Amino acid sequence: MYAQSLLQIVHCLFALDHTNYCRWLPMHISHMVNLPNNHPEIYRQFKKGNFTVQKTKNVFSALAIDKCYEQVNELIKQDSGTVGLTENPQALDRWMVANPEISCVFLAFKKSFQSVNDKEKCHKQYEQYPGAQNKFAKEVHYLVSTFDEMENPYMEYSCDLFSLHTKMGKDVIHTVYNVDEIGKEQ
Numbered sequence: 001m002y003a004q005s006l007l008q009i010v011h012c013l014f015a016l017d018h019t020n021y022c023r024w025l026p027m028h029i030s031h032m033v034n035l036p037n038n039h040p041e042i043y044r045q046f047k048k049g050n051f052t053v054q055k056t057k058n059v060f061s062a063l064a065i066d067k068c069y070e071q072v073n074e075l076i077k078q079d080s081g082t083v084g085l086t087e088n089p090q091a092l093d094r095w096m097v098a099n100p101e102i103s104c105v106f107l108a109f110k111k112s113f114q115s116v117n118d119k120e121k122c123h124k125q126y127e128q129y130p131g132a133q134n135k136f137a138k139e140v141h142y143l144v145s146t147f148d149e150m151e152n153p154y155m156e157y158s159c160d161l162f163s164l165h166t167k168m169g170k171d172v173i174h175t176v177y178n179v180d181e182i183g184k185e186q
Contacts, residue, residue: 003032011183015175022186058128072103 006029013021036043045051052062055071063071127133175182 003029006032011186012179013183014186015179015183072099 006025010022010025010029013025031038035046051065053065053068054062055068127136
């Protein structure tokens with residue numbers, strides 16, 4: 001289903017000038033479709049759900065492995081600790097090996113200075129706070145009332161393009177109307 005969904009939208013990326021996605025998404029789709037044959041053990045692990053990292057005990061807070069690695073890199077980068085690292089291949093190799101351990105030490109050091117209050121706050125996602133939930137409920141209410149007033153915009157069969165943003169140029173409107181044809185042509 002994942003690969004099928006990507007196949008449905010890949011042509012739109014051409015129309016919207018997303019060059020890197022145009023180049024790499026077809027390769028990714030091909031790899032994913034052929035994964036059961038080319039790498040059966042990795043495919044079995046994916047089917048078991050072993051493609052995320054759980055950094056906290058919060059429900060629904062798992063991260064993709066590459067995103068988790070980026071967050072680990074960010075811990076060190078925020079203090080200018082890796083400036084110019086990618087220009088030296090030997091230093092980059094050492095970084096790739098040592099980074100996870102350095103990050104663990106850094107996090108342990110940082111935790112030792114947190115108060116009990118701070119530790120409790122770290123275990124709650126933004127969406128779990130009452131203020132965020134109230135804001136979300138209010139936005140849902142506004143959306144539903146708009147649907148009630150204007151009817152469902154997804155059922156609109158008009159040729160008019162409704163804009164929520166007033167700075168939309170004619171070229172953008174043309175692309176939105178013709179995204180399928182432009183993408184398939186490209």
